[in-house]
Each structure stands twice: as C-alpha cells, then as structure tokens.
Amino acid sequence: TSEAQIRQENGTTEPFVGYRLFRSVCGEFLGCMLFLFMVITVARFSDDRTQEGITTEATANILMISAAFGLSIFVLVYIFADVSGAHLNPAVSIGLLVGKRISVERFFLYVIAQMAGATAGAGIASTFLSSTRGGYNALADTVSAADAFGAEVLCTFLLVVTVFAACDGELGRKNAHTGPLLPLVIGMAVLLAHLVLIPIDGASINPARSFATAVTNNEWGDHWVFWVGPLLGGVLATVTWEAILRPDQVIEQEKKVPQAISV
Amino acid sequence: TSEAQIRQENGTTEPFVGYRLFRSVCGEFLGCMLFLFMVITVARFSDDRTQEGITTEATANILMISAAFGLSIFVLVYIFADVSGAHLNPAVSIGLLVGKRISVERFFLYVIAQMAGATAGAGIASTFLSSTRGGYNALADTVSAADAFGAEVLCTFLLVVTVFAACDGELGRKNAHTGPLLPLVIGMAVLLAHLVLIPIDGASINPARSFATAVTNNEWGDHWVFWVGPLLGGVLATVTWEAILRPDQVIEQEKKVPQAISV
Amino acid sequence: TSEAQIRQENGTTEPFVGYRLFRSVCGEFLGCMLFLFMVITVARFSDDRTQEGITTEATANILMISAAFGLSIFVLVYIFADVSGAHLNPAVSIGLLVGKRISVERFFLYVIAQMAGATAGAGIASTFLSSTRGGYNALADTVSAADAFGAEVLCTFLLVVTVFAACDGELGRKNAHTGPLLPLVIGMAVLLAHLVLIPIDGASINPARSFATAVTNNEWGDHWVFWVGPLLGGVLATVTWEAILRPDQVIEQEKKVPQAISV
C-alpha cells in the first residue's frame, strides 16, 4: 500500500511529500524526544537514590508532592477556565501573549495578580506550623544551574504546548478528546513535570510559585533560573506550536473564529 | 497588541476596564492563592516528617487514605448525581441552600440522611477488626484549633467552588469539560484536600464524616472545628461564586433555566 | 425558600413529599453509608499496620496491586465495551441477568468464558517465575469468614451499582458524564475495592479471578466466600438499582429503548 493509494481511498489529493507529512514526522521526532527526556530523567534519579541509599527525598514524598501540584492545577483549571482562562502561571501567560491570544495589558495584570495571589497563599501556608520555612526552589547538590535551567525550559515547553493543544483543539479534531480532558491533561502535565524536576531543583515551571516561596522564606539563590527557564520554555513552545504543530484546519478557520477560548 | 484591538478582532465591544477583566484578575489571584496554600502546606508537612524521622504517619499511608476518600467520592458522585445531586456532605448542601439551588426542607432531610448513613457505614466498618477504634478526626500535636479551623475552611472552600463550577458549567462553557469530568474533578478535589489535611487534623471537610466517626469512637475533642470549619467554607464559597466567579452567560440565562442540575 | 417555591420556579409541579424526594434521601443515606464503610475500613487497617509495625503487606504494595487491578479493568472495559459489554466478572453478569439486560444462555456462556480465560491468564503468569505460587485469595489472620463475606458483598455492591449507573445513564442525565467516564469509573471502583479488601482477604469481588488463582495454586480455603459474596453483592445491587435508584426518566422511556447498552 503506497501513501498515494491510501490518500486516494480517503479522498484526499494532497501530494506525498506535503506539509502534513512533514509536520507528522516532526511531531513523532519531537514527541519521542520529550518522552525519553522525561522518563529517563525520572529513572536515572530514582536509580541514584536507590544506589546511594538517599532517604531524605524519599520517592513517596516526590509522588505525594507531585500529586498535590498536579491535582491542584487540575481542579483549579476546571474552576477558573471560564473565569480567567486559568493561566495561574506567568509562563502560560507569556505563551498566550506571544501567540496573540491575550493583550499586553491583560498579560501584566495577570502576572501581578499571580505573584500577589501566590505570595498570599504561601504566606497563609507558612502560618500553619512553627517551622515557618519550606517549599522554596533550590538546586540539588549534584545539579548545576545550567542543567536546572535546561530542565525547566523543557518541562515548561511541554506544559505550554499542552495548553495550546487544548486551546486550538476544539476546531479541527475528529476525536473530540481535547475539550473534555482539558483540565485533566494540564494537571497531569504539571504532575509529570514535578516527578522530573523535584530531585533537580524542587520544580518550578511557574515563576509566580517560585517568587512566592522565595519571599516567604527569603531564599533568592539561583532565582533567575526559575524566571528565565519557564518563561523561555513558554515562548519556545508558542513559537514551535505556531510555526509547526498548529492544526492547519485551525489556520484556515482562523479569520472566522480567531480565539479558541475566552482568555 | 492592545486589549481593545484583540476585543475588536473577536467582535466583542466590551470596554477595556470591564467586569469581565476584573473577574479574570480576581480569578488569577484567588486561583494562585489556593494553589500555593495547598501545595506548600503539603510540602512543609512532608519536609517536617522527613527531618523528624516521624514514621507513624508515613507518606504512603497518607497517599492511600487520600486515594480511598477521593476515589470513593468520584464513584459515588458518578452513581448518585442523578439520584440526589450526590451532595454526600452537609458543607455541600449548605452551599447549595445559600445559593438557592435547594429548599430548606431538602437541606434538613439531606443532612439528617447524611449523618445517619455515615454513622451506619462507620458502624459497619468498626465490626471488621478487633481493634474497634480509628478513623476519627483529631488535631495533630503541633497544630492549634485555630490553624485546623482555617485549613478546613480553605479546603472546603475549594471543594464547594468546584461543585458550583460543575453545576453552572454546562450553560456557558465552550470547551465542554465541565459535564464529562464532573464526578472526577469533585473526587480529585477531595483527594487533594486529604493530602493537605490528614497531617493537620485527619481531614474532615465533611461534618457528617466527622460526626459518624466521633460517634463510633466516642471521641468529641475539638468537634466544633469539623462542623463550623466546613460549613463556613461552604458558605464562603457560595458567596464568592455568586458575587464574583459565576459566568455571566449563566446569569443572563438564569430566568429561562433556573436550575443547572436536578438537585 | 420552600421546596414548593423552588419546584414552581423550575416549572415542576411534583408534590413536596414525592417519589423523587424519597429516592434522593435514600441516595444520600446509601451514598454516605458506602462512603464511610470504604474509607474507614481503609483507615483502620492502615492504622493497625502502623501500630503493629507490620511490613509484610506494605502500603506501597497495596497501592501498586490495587492500581494494577483498577487500570486493567479501565483499559479492558474501554476495549471490550462494544465487543461483549465487558463484564469480565460473573458478579457483573449475574447483576445484568437479574436486571434482565442479558439472557440466561448468554449468562452461562459468559461465566464459562470468564472462568476459562482467567485460568488461562493466571496459568501464563505462573510461568514467569520459579516461585509458582501467589495471587490467590485467603483470609487475613485477624479476619473471620463472615467479616470477609460482608466486605465482599458491600464492595461488589458498589461495583455493580456503578455498572448500572453507567448503563442507564445516557438516557436521563443532563450533565453527560456517564458516557465519557464509563470505563474510568468502573476501573476506579475496582481500584477502590482493592484498597479496602486486600488487607482483609486479598480482594476478590470477582469469582472468576478467585477461581483462576485457586486452580493455579491449588488453594481452596474459604473459596465459597469469593463466589457467594460477590454474586450476592451483584444481585443486591441490581435489586436496589431497579427498585429505588433507577432514574425515572429511564423507566418512562423503557418500552421504547429497552436496553441501554448492547450486552
């Protein structure tokens, strides 16, 4: 069976070496690259903990904290998707700004509200124990700032591509999974990023979250990593989505319905 | 790109500083506040257990018990959503009473049924082991009643806002995630609340659950916390939803379809 | 706000003390009873393990094995729902027989296929290790046969009520969660049942699963518990569903569309 025959049977006349096939092969490459990066990083740190007998950052704690982050975002995106678009993260907001889904004014108002809200929440949490410190981002002893920076870029990249797939999915997809699963998949991308990043730097992918705990703990070491990494990851995700991955049905329908969700 | 330009392209003529934008910024603030409160509380107690070598409340047990609560509510809301609205919790019922979705008569009948049913279930469970005690709410040694009260208010607030987002979502949302995910998101909000609250006070967010185990164990210490905290959280969630977060499409369509689910 | 006023606003003329309200109150009672039974049983056994320092049945193993059971059923119901109705369990088949959704002939053919398939699968699994024993149901030392029997009845009751809610849900529900979540909620009901039952008797809720491992291990102690408990739970669930919980819209539409899924 040749590609031309299958295309003919399906009634599509697109030539064999077309943009759709190019985009498909790019997708398989990029998907497998992100897949192996995530899972092998998790497996390597897990092996290291086992071999070195490190118990201070036990696996069960990583699972529980990752679950708390992922489920929080799942529930909050469910609630606030219709209220504000549920960015809850400057890296998501900068992606939607660069992708021209929100205005510059809205971007700055959102980032200020995110920083203020996160700091308020971390401040309330810090009142529940005599030990008032904890939860801030810091590099693990064996990790360089460049490594943490790269890992933050890649994990935020995955998160923000997920956001764009969720936003633009309704228009062109046949299988209709993007709408119903929207808050769940964003929450699970956050959970996954925390499995990867907690052993590296405590996991940011969200400058507002890192800023809030830096304030409440007065810990500012390597703080640039937790701003530049996620913001760069968000911008790179937007550029990749708009240039390569965005469904072409969406591009064609763009002038009629320019905005997929009311952000 | 200014907000006005993006609005014009989208065919919406609403002025820049409007109610929608105000609501959006409130949403980002409130969402980030709840997010950081939840995750940092989980992270702090996790750090404390690690540092103090406390093993009586191991992380795996917290995960398993939280999963049991969250999955129970997921499955039971799936089953009983069409039968009774699946409140299963006086804090949910008081929220829907204050939000005028159910009558006073129904509220009292439901709360009595919830207390009776929960006590029956806890009583059956207490017959399965020679050790007949366990599962009741009590403050951890390092936690004051005021702290537990505040944490119960905030976690129940999140749960009841989720319930209102699920109830009112069908009408105004484009991405159609609120209907299909309804039981799952409520279950996962309960799971998340237990990750946060188990180390603080054993986790209530549900006065009927606390009452039932207080009866079967005859343990009534700080019992007011597990009634006033969740009920206040439910009422505050309702007031916040109705005053700020409720989708305005819903408000406009209110007279035509006054009740989103048959509760 | 009285019930009558709310009913009037909603355009429903049903009297205050009607069948719908009775069913609702029954639902809240039954839901809270099942809820507290499940979660308090999990919490009590967890406390006991912690106090007695029992590590042979560690919590992480219970979580992992429960996840394997729950995710298997999720994936298999997804695949086989259109092929056979995806019973995969004589307790589900007897429920659908008593509820007149399948014929007597189909019931017996299904149960034989389930027992043969399960025994084949357990047999294949037993070839993967020199240790050829494991995975069979047996009562824990502290548990009587009567207790295990009761727990099997209640957990299978929850599973089979979930199946009926999934089958009959499409017709009468406004929020459209029953169709999309069908395989997930059944899988998660199975996961939950294993969190409850593994410390009690290794968890059956499925006579074909218990029969298969009894054959491959030649262990038949208390085997009646794992047949009579689940089958009785399935029958009680059917009777309760048909008599009380079944949506009345479904009852009215019954003559037109007598069978909700093609089982």
Next chain:
Amino acid sequence: TSEAQIRQENGTTEPFVGYRLFRSVCGEFLGCMLFLFMVITVARFSDDRTQEGITTEATANILMISAAFGLSIFVLVYIFADVSGAHLNPAVSIGLLVGKRISVERFFLYVIAQMAGATAGAGIASTFLSSTRGGYNALADTVSAADAFGAEVLCTFLLVVTVFAACDGELGRKNAHTGPLLPLVIGMAVLLAHLVLIPIDGASINPARSFATAVTNNEWGDHWVFWVGPLLGGVLATVTWEAILRPDQVIEQEKKVPQAISV
C-alpha cells in the same frame, strides 16, 4: 428470559448462535486472560520482593517510574494526536501498517523519526547527572529471555488493541467514551504495562525507547527481545482486532469512511 426474547424486545432479529455472540464470548475470554495475566504477574513479583527483602527495586520506585511513562504518553498523545496520530512507538506504527491505516512510506519515516527523537531525548537526559548511565532495558536475574519475550508480546498486544479500539470506536459506539478518553486510556495502558514489566526487563513495549537507551548506555544485551517482542505483539493485536474484535458496524461503514483517524 431467553436470548431470542431479549433480541426480539430489542428489535434485533439476529439468530441466537450468531457472529455477535461468538465475538462477545471471545471478548470475555480474551479480556479475562489479559486481566489475570497482568494483575497476577504484578502480585507475584510484589510477593517475591516482600519475601526476599529485596529493596533495590522498591515498589514506590516502580510506581513513580510507571507513572512517569504513563503520564508522558497521556500528555503526548493529547498533544500529537492531530499532528501525527501520536504513534511515538514502532510497535504502534507496525500495527497501523498491517491494519492498512498508514502507508509503507509513512511507516518507515515514522520509525526513523521515533528512533532519532528518542535517542536525542535520552542523550539530553544523560547530561543532567555525573552518573551518565541508567534507564536501559535488561533482564532481571531470575527471568529468562523467553519469559521476557512473552511478557513483552502480551503487554504490547494490550497496548495496540487499545489503540485500535480508540481509532475505530467513534463510528459504532453508543456510549461515546472512546473519543473523550482516548489519550488517557492509552497512557494508562502504558502505565499498567510498566507495573508488569519493570521487574521483568525494565519494560520496553516500545523498540524506539529501548534502542535510544541502548545507544546512550552502550548496552545491547538481549536487545532483540525489545524489538521482536513489541513488534510481534503489535502485529498479533492488529490481526486479532481485524479478524475478531472490530465492531461490525465499522466493517459495514468501511467503504464510506475508510479511515477513523487522520494517521
């Protein structure tokens, strides 16, 4: 109630011993076989670890690594389903080739892109720690190559049948769960396969993943198992789906809509 009566009430005139009933009984057999194989393998290895006090492959690590694999595939299938069909695995691609859903040209381009992308991702991951080794597939000491081969075939069989159920489901299903849950069920099939296979051979079910870590670690022992096992599993799944399990509504509508998703 006889089968004939129930069929008559439903308005279907199909004879009692028909193809549909045969397919149903095959489905119950095959489903229960896969079910018991998966769960009993998990339970047996769990028992063995407990009895031998093996802690080098702790249960929590298996859970965390399985979650990382499963959630990665969930998120990536969500993103790339419309871009490339989201195969991300030569075993999925060969199944869709044999099932005539993609052309030979596309198959080879995809496999090359998957191998290149996976190797790039594993290479990036290997830069994040001084310990540059880890994550490659290798047989456990107690496991023969034949056993690992068989387990890889069965687990990949389950994955690829899930893919076909997701692809063909839109057309014939009444309950509409296949579209919305598509990425989640594929991710959870991957998670489940890792719970089963990590203690056996580190879990492949994906030759591109095994190839990538063999390259970055220069570990090629038993490498054929991780190519032949998954590819054979994928082909057997396709043959079984097309010959027995495929919904007959789909077969009838085949000429009109020959391709269920744009792969």
